[in-house]
Amino acid sequence: MSQDLSELPTTSYALLGLLTLGDDLTGYELKQRADRTLRFYWSSPAMSQVYSELARLAQHGLVAARDDETEPVRRSRRYRLTGSGRQALTAWLSSTEAEFPTLKHPVALRLLLGHLIDPEQTLHLLENYLGQLAERRAELQQVRDSLGEAGDPAHATHRFPRLVADWGLDYYGSERTIVDDLITRLRNGVT
Amino acid sequence: MSQDLSELPTTSYALLGLLTLGDDLTGYELKQRADRTLRFYWSSPAMSQVYSELARLAQHGLVAARDDETEPVRRSRRYRLTGSGRQALTAWLSSTEAEFPTLKHPVALRLLLGHLIDPEQTLHLLENYLGQLAERRAELQQVRDSLGEAGDPAHATHRFPRLVADWGLDYYGSERTIVDDLITRLRNGVT
DNA sequence: TGTAGCATGTAAGCCGTTACATGATTGA
């Protein structure tokens, strides 16, 4: 099992990584964890993909399933990271380069085409985006709050998740400032 | 032709939009334009996708091809936006909501898994990212420079592209600041 | 009793990429 290093897509490693952050999880729980964390700076795979990804990782021997031995047809199936799973993950982390982030920004795209719609609509677009941004930020803030404070030994494991959450919060904050300015520029005409 | 409003993916509208920004383009030129602009906040489709997308848009009657009437097998084929193309685009802009941006951030993902690698590597990851960021920013700055200054009537058409480019520059700037801070926090331990 | 959440999957299909194939034109 295993073998071909790093022939897996990033999402596989992301899921593998989530498995190192806590204990054994069911596919369902893994999806929930992805929704809580991964979603903000990667993307949370669909439920069905979580299951097929898990199946593939198991095939490669990177995770192992422990069936809940209570007879019913298919009850709960818990996955844990195996030794070679951890090995594959660290190998990926240290022997491959991180790619540059990819941004798909529908709001920026639409702003680019501002000459096709009336100014009111453009302003509405940006203001609406500010609203979504605030919502998102609040969601991430909740996650951040649950990770404890720096120096708190009870949450030492959360050190990196905390850094990443702070990153996200700062990003949302700066996005807010930028869009505020864009709105002002648009209102003041000229550009 | 045309018919089913808004059953096209965003990328189609993005390409359609690029066609409103200037004159008729060949697939090749359209790809170049995407590389100059779209790439920074959406994604520049592969050459092959540009051609197949163009074929589909033509099928829907949203663009029209004008073959270069110089006999050779297949020389240059220029596409222009049709009336219903423009109509479809404005309809899409004004009757559908902009989705929240999607970010795929390999660097943040790896930082999350910082507990699996040694601190030096994490720092290297972030510093390397700062380098890529500076490069990217310089590229975008060049694009921005070519769009002229606010109030310059010679570049009035560039108003929105300019706003979007400024947005991107500010974004890269804030990303830089944030990562600088993260590096400091990591060096100072604790956090 | 029925709805929401837990739990696991299969099937179909689109978006988009890489690899491959082909050929003309321009300039070193």
Add this chain to the structure above:
DNA sequence: TCAATCATGTAACGGCTTACATGCTACA
């Protein structure tokens, strides 16, 4: 004459989504 650039596509395939199917458990 050879490489780079212009120019257009086809084929294969991977990632990921939506829609669909199934069934249990807890609780209102």
